[in-house]
């Protein structure tokens with residue numbers, strides 16, 4: 511039995527909300543992660559006390575002591591999900607309890623406290639309800655929700671994790687993640703850098719994974735590619751992920767996605783696609799694919815498509831692959847039919863245009 515008290519949120523509305531005209535100007539061209547709504551969520555945790563001071567507040571900066579643990583030791587984690595304007599005008603999120611569960615799996619790995627799943631989902635509901643006018647009505651746009659947690663103890667000692675934390679949620683209206691719609695991306699095979707090793711934090715959605723990845727992403731861009739593809743840490747041969755997205759390979763009517771070995775981030779989009787593909791009569795396997803097999807499959811024509819998937823960019827086709835000593839095109843380099851079909855189905859469920867047969871859509875208001 512849990513003794514945790516249900517948290518109730520104190521609501522403090524802003525007295526300087528953006529005007530309708532200001533909001534509409536943002537919503538006309540939101541970009542991704544550049545503009546934020548009028549409010550935010552904050553909940554504090556203190557060792558021995560638990561979670562307390564759950565609040566909805568005006569959006570604004572934090573004041574933190576320079577010795578605050580997160581600045582030095584990166585004890586931090588985050589989540590990402592979206593609120594979608596439904597065909598009938600209501601607003602819904604997609605599988606928020608899956609994000610809540612992953613948030614807690616990341617928390618355990620980072621020696622941070624778990625947050626009750628109901629509090630996680632309630633915090634999203636409260637923020638979206640309050641800032642509902644910020645949920646775009648433009649097709650394909652959404653309100654991106656960013657829950658995160660930071661270590662807030664102001665102390666430099668490292669023999670014990672922080673004894674205080676702050677959980678927050680901010681929200682940002684979003685257009686398509688990659689500008690230019692469903693345009694295939696080019697990828698760079700990173701053989702020099704490793705994202706995650708066995709026993710490390712690859713499965714946790716923590717900022718440190720990203721901090722360690724930027725140098726490789728920059729190298730991808732310097733080599734004329736859009737995104738970096740990560741390989742396994744031991745042999746630098748087996749494909750793991752693309753940037754912040756999971757990968758799928760299409761062999762006719764069969765799909766292959768790298769298995770969750772602990773070094774991959776268990777994407778909720780990945781999981782949804784595995785289920786949806788089965789519904790559509792496709793065969794799905796979780797396994798491994800080496801870069802040699804990827805290249806040979808494309809050259810023989812057996813490997814017909816590849817795509818990346820994640821909340822932010824949904825499903826994005828991969829068109830070309832480049833490495834230090836090799837390079838090839840997937841299919842004819844244009845988005846393939848399986849990729850487009852899965853994208854259409856998934857987006858259809860998220861925006862309420864297709865039946866929600868797995869009870870994934872969580873209505874907010």
Ligand SMILES: *Cc1c(COP(=O)(O)O)cnc(C)c1O
Pocket residue numbers: 590715751753754755756775776777778779780819820821822
């Ligand atoms: C968030 C993330 C994904 C995708 O997860 P979704 O739940 O599908 O959004 C994939 N890889 C990495 C590294 C991520 O951080």
